[in-house]
Amino acid sequence: MDKVPIRTGDDVVRVRQQVRVVAAKTGLSLVDQTKVVTAASELARNALVHGGGGLARVEVVTSALGKSGVRIGFTDEGPGIADVDLALTDGWSSGVGLGLGLSGARRLVDEFELTSKPGSGTSVVVVKWSR
Amino acid sequence: MDRVPILKIGTTLFVSIQIDLQDESVVRLQEDLADELAATGARGVIIDITAVEIVDSFIGRMLAMIGSISRLFDAETVLVGMRPAVAITLTELGLSLRGVRTALNAEKGLELLNGRA
Numbered sequence: 001m002d003k004v005p006i007r008t009g010d011d012v013v014r015v016r017q018q019v020r021v022v023a024a025k026t027g028l029s030l031v032d033q034t035k036v037v038t039a040a041s042e043l044a045r046n047a048l049v050h051g052g053g054g055l056a057r058v059e060v061v062t063s064a065l066g067k068s069g070v071r072i073g074f075t076d077e078g079p080g081i082a083d084v085d086l087a088l089t090d091g092w093s094s095g096v097g098l099g100l101g102l103s104g105a106r107r108l109v110d111e112f113e114l115t116s117k118p119g120s121g122t123s124v125v126v127v128k129w130s131r
Numbered sequence: 132m133d134r135v136p137i138l139k140i141g142t143t144l145f146v147s148i149q150i151d152l153q154d155e156s157v158v159r160l161q162e163d164l165a166d167e168l169a170a171t172g173a174r175g176v177i178i179d180i181t182a183v184e185i186v187d188s189f190i191g192r193m194l195a196m197i198g199s200i201s202r203l204f205d206a207e208t209v210l211v212g213m214r215p216a217v218a219i220t221l222t223e224l225g226l227s228l229r230g231v232r233t234a235l236n237a238e239k240g241l242e243l244l245n246g247r248a
Contacts, residue, residue: 009132009153009154009155010132010153012153012154013151013152013153016151016185017151020184030216031215031216031219031220033216034184034185034214034216034217034219034220035216035219035220035223037184037185038185038186038187038220038224041185041187042187042188042189045154045187045189090225100188100224100225100226101187101188101189103225104188104223104224104225104226107223107224107225108220108223108224
């Protein structure tokens, strides 16, 4: 597993590069690589901007059916999200963006799990499987 | 932070993004372009993203804003060279890039600018 700390804008770029390397190794198509790297970029930025920084963990995973994929976990120690359903709505924004980051990232991956409580940070785990 | 250079050729500003864009670099590009448009009176901006591997919602929004800013300086922005995987991903993300025109490559983008009324 590769761990990439997210403290600056440069780190967001580093997360993208790391996800790209692992996704290519996993055998994802170019379009799927682009989708998962884009989703990772959104989530890394969220951890930086809303979570005050965090950590990304990038790893190769294998499904029960033997398919391989890339899994990325993001954690931050930020204020957390009070209403997760609302935060995942297209167009809902905390005020800085278009409100497409979180909902868009979910559309770009195969699995998406968000856990958050006000005051205890946010964790997002996404998986993109090779076809 | 890396800066993206801006070239002026005739009445057009050319920008070719060759770096892995971080947010600050795109914001800086926006400011630099506004300064260049004001200083030169250029009528068109061509942004070449042939080398750009991903455009996420932030980068996309900044590119769309460059289009809106250019219009305030009576200039038109054409985004050229988008990779197929980037186009598919942007669409699925839900970003429409309203306000910027697109062309297949820099040559076609220039034709588009030169042909405008």
